[in-house]
Amino acid sequence: MQGTPFHLEVVTPEGRFFDGEVICVTAPGILGSFGVLANHAPFVSALSLGEMKIHEASGRERDAALFGGFFEVAGNRAVVVADEAEWVETIDLPRAERAYQRAHERVMEMFPGIDRERARRALERARLRMRLAHHASPAASKPGAR
Template identity: 40%
Template sequence: MSKIHLEILTIERKLYDDEVDMVVAPGVEGVFGVLPKHAPLLTALNYGELQVKKEGEPDQFFAIGGGFIEVRPHHVVVMADSAEHAEEIDALRAEESRHRAQELLEKRGEVVDFEKAQSALRRSTLRLKVAKRRSGSRSDIPFS
């Protein structure tokens, strides 16, 4: 069976490098799935979670903070501005920062950096979501 060679890169490190069966990525024009033999595609990525499916193994999740992705028939390269594996995320800290961001947003009207708080909220919510997907939890896209 044909596979995809997936690489997840950030400026700071190479996070992932393996043969996988399917990649689900948060593109700017919507979440899309990549199977082997996908047509060549170059697109930007949004904030979101990236799902990696590998037969016989639980799915893996990554929190992606934007960037872009290059898709070739058997090779996918994700170039993320920031990327974290679900296992790496400190859920407690993410929860805390989500709380802080929410409080800041509720105090609107006072001089707060609205955009900053909003992006902090977005980031921590995403991290929390991905953290909850640690290995062993269910996946909502059935493997075909």
């Protein structure tokens, strides 16, 4: 992808996740996904759970799972403050599948004291990880592959 580069910084509570020059970034806004190119009008958006695609100025393309946060564009610079972020290629699919199963069981439990909202969010995070891991590695979606 060719175009004018701009600076993107992605930070999480654990520290700097990404810091570099990009041509384009797409992110999961709460009202739907959006894309940003150089010289974009200033704006701020809340982020939802979803996929962020980064097209680096070097030509490299990277995908990450985002788990909420905020996205700000101003002065040909974009900053993402994410609740959590994970590179798709680092997702542990078997672990995500186990997390999904545990969260699904908790959502379905009818016992007092179960925080269903927390379990539902865990279910959504695991579902996103599984979807992105399958998308990144077509072999992972084949029966018996791992």
